[in-house]
Amino acid sequence: MSVSVQSEDFDLTAEVRRLTAGRVDIGAIVTFTGTVRGEAKGQTITSMTLEHYPGMTESELARVEAEALARWPLQATRIIHRYGELRPGDNIVLVIAASAHRQAAFEAAAFLMDYLKSRAPFWKKETTAAGKGDWVDAREGDDRAVERWGKG
């Protein structure tokens, strides 16, 4: 049950190991990793800069995590979101949901990502090979993805 907002990279294997160390009550671990694409709208992307709202980011992520813990029987959760300048192929976000059985872990991981995308105050700016910087537009599909979970 923890949330990190950091500029440094993360190690999926190390995070899972830390979460499960010394425990035998976990039967299912679902992880999601979001990474930087090297292309957007037909343009080559050379870097992506993530801006965030320090203070609010941490509290929104903690709120999203608490909501998942209230909805599913989870043994452990972990959210890591990076900020700063990233390159194509770099990690952006890690979500881990661990439960006794797979359904709760699958659903909680999807829920955490959907909620995080609509609530956590992050903004992406993509720089193209031509040196042009563009703020990424929010996708309507992201709001719909949250609606499927209904009200908390």
Added chain:
Amino acid sequence: MTINLLYFAWVREKIGKSTETVDLPSSVRTIADLVQWLVARGPEYADAFARPEVVRAAIDRAHVKTSAEIGAAREIAFFPPVTGG
């Protein structure tokens, strides 16, 4: 009332600063009132809020609607729809 304003992403770029402290008249009661008050301050604010429906707000680090009362808020932030994840 003295309040801290924070701007992020393209809202910050259009206004040309990331933070400022302002003295609000008592007539400014809601987020929508505050947007109107800011727009009257100059063209950079008018530009940032040209499509007010796409600008989101937070009071003391919690998402709010534009109808929200400012009350005793200490920090108000304006930003585009979030695009993390």
